[in-house]
Amino acid sequence: MSLEITSANKGFGGWTKHYIHQSSTLSCDMRFAIYLPPQTANGQKVPVLYWLSGLTCTDENFMQKAAAQRMAAELGIAIVAPDTSPRGADVADDEGYDLGQGAGFYVNATQAPWNRHYRMYDYVLNELPDLIQETFPVTAERSISGHSMGGHGALVLALRNPERFRSVSAFSPIGNPVNAPWGQKAFTAYLGKDQSSWSDYDASILMRKAQGAVPALVDQGEADKFLVEQLQPETLETASKTSGYPLTLNRREGYDHSYYFIASFIEDHLRFHAKHLST
């Protein structure tokens, strides 16, 4: 498996590193970032938090703006942040910021032209963790988190694969994409007009019928301009009440959709995950 390091910056005694590798799942080169906390310097293995970013983001935004490394270093957790879609000149794209490159929605596309590369669900669930575990000093323990489109991805991956994740959290997730403009546009393109296939990628539908239960924490800013139309956190609250799902959802007065919101509460999320991981 090819793997090339493109940058390494020391921080809080550990290292933020960026890599590029050939993804067999996505059939293109993919970038990802990893923060390795100082505990790994002498070979200690640490659990991994996967972070899924939102629309238009890359492997860089979280590492530069979320201020997560301090607590990851203190708690002894590695963080892996993949890019948000396949990329490249031969990868299908769209003029909109909310479809195509930068907007993979963490699904396995079934429709042309998207189905050739857009398999972010499989990539994040299988290929990337396998590569991380083969390459870095990490244990098999994983949790997952994300923002907006990535919050949707984190919830869907954890709800569908409760045996693979110890905990899940999200900032400002798209709670019910089958009923939100972002989700409807993306799912129509990637999954087709037949909406029966969409529910496998809808966190509130999955949470309503969840069997296994990965503990979930969600933070949502009340001044988020996408709150009412796109995010709909009340759909997650209703679903968790229906199924008794262990969800804690905090609404934060005055906070918006930006990384300033994420930075303000990332410590809470990392401490939440640390409770469920062996650190």
Add this chain to the structure above:
Amino acid sequence: MSLEITSANKGFGGWTKHYIHQSSTLSCDMRFAIYLPPQTANGQKVPVLYWLSGLTCTDENFMQKAAAQRMAAELGIAIVAPDTSPRGADVADDEGYDLGQGAGFYVNATQAPWNRHYRMYDYVLNELPDLIQETFPVTAERSISGHSMGGHGALVLALRNPERFRSVSAFSPIGNPVNAPWGQKAFTAYLGKDQSSWSDYDASILMRKAQGAVPALVDQGEADKFLVEQLQPETLETASKTSGYPLTLNRREGYDHSYYFIASFIEDHLRFHAKHLST
């Protein structure tokens, strides 16, 4: 005095805000950022830390990448981050990243064409603090910090105006610009070939003959690619020994010139400033 807000994001209970105003000192529109900690919400006045960024930066880098808001909120300190030079279509510029727009070096230029707009020393010392104090709930107490070119600027401003600042700190400052390529290029353009005027903008020369003494903290990464040729922290150490200047200079193994380094030690710097400010 015109003043227009361009963005506001809540963070750690306070607000990161960006403004644009017409600067009479620089004869152009200028942007700056301010973080107002939560203590100011009910009218409490807080002291201000001025942050001067490095080459190519704007008013955005520090607020997005330094992870400073958490400690500023805890300690009750406002942070003001100006842009790094005058800007605009009619403002003189250069093709190099290290001269002209984005590279004001915090001097008052005396040479054409630079002397029309490039007066960052006066702007940071006088016009900007006056505006901040008139506009926001802050006290007259100030400290100053910065990175690289901005670390040079912070040290020079504090060394020349000890009555105006309670403390000064710097990450990776240009310690002796009259003997470094960045400084020589900028000072030749802005101040002219006669080097007698340069020493007023050289931190190690000023520290060697300092009378008043603003307590100083410097952090320098040992893996910084600019360390030997451009930054020369040993010139500050020698100067402080000569004059007995209260300088603490930490060399940090493995750290580079990036914001990952700044984020790792910004808490130390904010706690240092808080000791010297009434918080």
